[in-house]
Amino acid sequence: MDNHSKHIVPYKTYLIILASLIVLTILSILITEIELGEYSTAGALIFASVKTFLVLSYFMHLKFDNLILKIFVGLVIAVFVAVVVITFMDYIHR
Amino acid sequence: MAEPTINLEQSFYEVKNYKSPILNWILSTDHKRIGLLYLYSIMTFFVVGALLGLAMKLELIAPGKTIMEAQTYNAAFTFHGIIMIFLIIIPGLPAVFGNFLLPIMIGAKDVAFPKLNLLSWWIYVLGAIVALLSQVMGDGPPDTGWTFYAPYSFKTTSTVLPALIGAFILGFSSILTGLNFIVTIHRMRAPGMTWLKMPLFPWTLYATAWIQLLATPVVGITLLMVIAEKMFQIGFFDPALGGDPILFQHLFWIYSHPAVYIMILPAMGVISEVIPTFCQKTIFGYKAIIASTLLIAFVGYFVWGHHMYTAGMSDTALWLFSLLTFLVAIPSAIKIFNWIATLYKGSINLEIPLYWALGFLFLFMIGGLTGLVLGSVATDVYVHDTSFVVAHFHFVMFGGTGTGFFAALHYWFPKMYGKSYDNTWAKVGFWGFIIGFMMLYMPMFTLGMQGMPRRYFDYLEQFHGGNILSSFGAIILIASLAIVIINLVTSAKRGKKAPKNPWDGITLEWQVDSPPTLENFETIPVVEKGPYDYKK
Numbered sequence: 001m002d003n004h005s006k007h008i009v010p011y012k013t014y015l016i017i018l019a020s021l022i023v024l025t026i027l028s029i030l031i032t033e034i035e036l037g038e039y040s041t042a043g044a045l046i047f048a049s050v051k052t053f054l055v056l057s058y059f060m061h062l063k064f065d066n067l068i069l070k071i072f073v074g075l076v077i078a079v080f081v082a083v084v085v086i087t088f089m090d091y092i093h094r
Numbered sequence: 095m096a097e098p099t100i101n102l103e104q105s106f107y108e109v110k111n112y113k114s115p116i117l118n119w120i121l122s123t124d125h126k127r128i129g130l131l132y133l134y135s136i137m138t139f140f141v142v143g144a145l146l147g148l149a150m151k152l153e154l155i156a157p158g159k160t161i162m163e164a165q166t167y168n169a170a171f172t173f174h175g176i177i178m179i180f181l182i183i184i185p186g187l188p189a190v191f192g193n194f195l196l197p198i199m200i201g202a203k204d205v206a207f208p209k210l211n212l213l214s215w216w217i218y219v220l221g222a223i224v225a226l227l228s229q230v231m232g233d234g235p236p237d238t239g240w241t242f243y244a245p246y247s248f249k250t251t252s253t254v255l256p257a258l259i260g261a262f263i264l265g266f267s268s269i270l271t272g273l274n275f276i277v278t279i280h281r282m283r284a285p286g287m288t289w290l291k292m293p294l295f296p297w298t299l300y301a302t303a304w305i306q307l308l309a310t311p312v313v314g315i316t317l318l319m320v321i322a323e324k325m326f327q328i329g330f331f332d333p334a335l336g337g338d339p340i341l342f343q344h345l346f347w348i349y350s351h352p353a354v355y356i357m358i359l360p361a362m363g364v365i366s367e368v369i370p371t372f373c374q375k376t377i378f379g380y381k382a383i384i385a386s387t388l389l390i391a392f393v394g395y396f397v398w399g400h401h402m403y404t405a406g407m408s409d410t411a412l413w414l415f416s417l418l419t420f421l422v423a424i425p426s427a428i429k430i431f432n433w434i435a436t437l438y439k440g441s442i443n444l445e446i447p448l449y450w451a452l453g454f455l456f457l458f459m460i461g462g463l464t465g466l467v468l469g470s471v472a473t474d475v476y477v478h479d480t481s482f483v484v485a486h487f488h489f490v491m492f493g494g495t496g497t498g499f500f501a502a503l504h505y506w507f508p509k510m511y512g513k514s515y516d517n518t519w520a521k522v523g524f525w526g527f528i529i530g531f532m533m534l535y536m537p538m539f540t541l542g543m544q545g546m547p548r549r550y551f552d553y554l555e556q557f558h559g560g561n562i563l564s565s566f567g568a569i570i571l572i573a574s575l576a577i578v579i580i581n582l583v584t585s586a587k588r589g590k591k592a593p594k595n596p597w598d599g600i601t602l603e604w605q606v607d608s609p610p611t612l613e614n615f616e617t618i619p620v621v622e623k624g625p626y627d628y629k630k
Contacts, residue, residue, distance in 0.1 A: 082395070
């Protein structure tokens, strides 16, 4: 069994992350006001991805966890990306 | 409430925390009782699903209406599919034998989260009840097939919503079981049990758990999208509302194809346990079997499109999915070769569990090889949506997972109940099963090649001969299953006491009492040898 050291994140960090998430949410709404055509979805997804990264890293403590857990999460994201890419092999070439 | 005194030397059946026998079962967090709760629930649903299958086959014994109307037939195959897929073979082996045996096989006292484990069963029961409500509510039972294809699933007037919600709830049970098993295997293996000393059944449960954890949310979201579309006309999938029906098929099969591996991988794990025990020989290619298990689980994520060759996908997607489908056949074939190589020159002890394991090899290979016909775009277009597909699917799922389930049941029955079963009746049941199975499903390959569509309650006269054979096969199959189940139930009550290790197995479950004690082991074992290290 691992004895990994306990890492305590200060409240201030959590508050900064919370504020960042709120700002990013507001930005993801505001971006829909700008006429970006087909890039609107891409914009929304970029904001969502940044928010996901922050939640995973800080609220879910991944930043301070063992490397093996980071690798597992990386693999899961890689599978997800591969599924999306393969799905779009249909849509793009139709 | 005073804490009851627990004697750790008693079998787990004798440990009682409540006065009520029912509460002792439905509130127990003991992994063995939870495994048995799943077994009894699943077998109950199996009887219903099998009888529905028989009713469908009796309808098809002659052209035209025989015993039911067309709409009833549609509802019957939908309900048969929902029960068999969502309530039986997806939870099946992991929920029953994984729960009962995983902790024992890795030298642990229980799973990592026993309360979560019990919650999984309760969620399963809740999902089952909600799904069953669809049969009695609204304007008649759902008639969409178990796949709930859009846009039909929100255009039909039948009661689809409870079935969708039921399937959604059942998904949570699957996710929680998967999560529990992953953590249990990572954190609770006995000292000395390195990854490469772990038996193969836990290995397959591990690979399966990852699929349960990652793929199930996709179908959950998809079913929610159908529910939202049906209730609020949003337009995800309905072309009339600007949606894309093929998107539904993508999302549905992104889960439901990996789900096929949720169903089959644990059965492969069972076969990997049974064959070395009854050959008294180290399994051939232990590491290759592990690698192929992980490869099947991984590549299995990317082959969903072979269910959609005729749905209107792009040509690029067609060849890509076909290529990926052929790739997934390789690790499956590796396993088959390894099992056969294990049998070669083994000290074969032909007992009932090995009968079922050999039955698995025989039926699964037919299912696998006919899968190549469907994996290739050119031939799939010819037999798509014919009874060929139904035959292939049943050979893989019933002939594979179903037979694996019965192999597991006969293999671990003495451990689970501490009793032996009647060998003669078990053999009669097995041979009846094989004969009935072949009679039932083999003609469906030919009928499909001749053009008989699936999901039709009527057919042309030219298909009559094959259907008669198939229907009589169904009767033999059901009678044989009844023999198998009755033999096991009566043996569990009145069978002779079984020795602790009747098959001379060497994995950890054979070192504990039959039935096991509450905490399985007096002291946690230290593992020094490989799981199949048979020394003659």
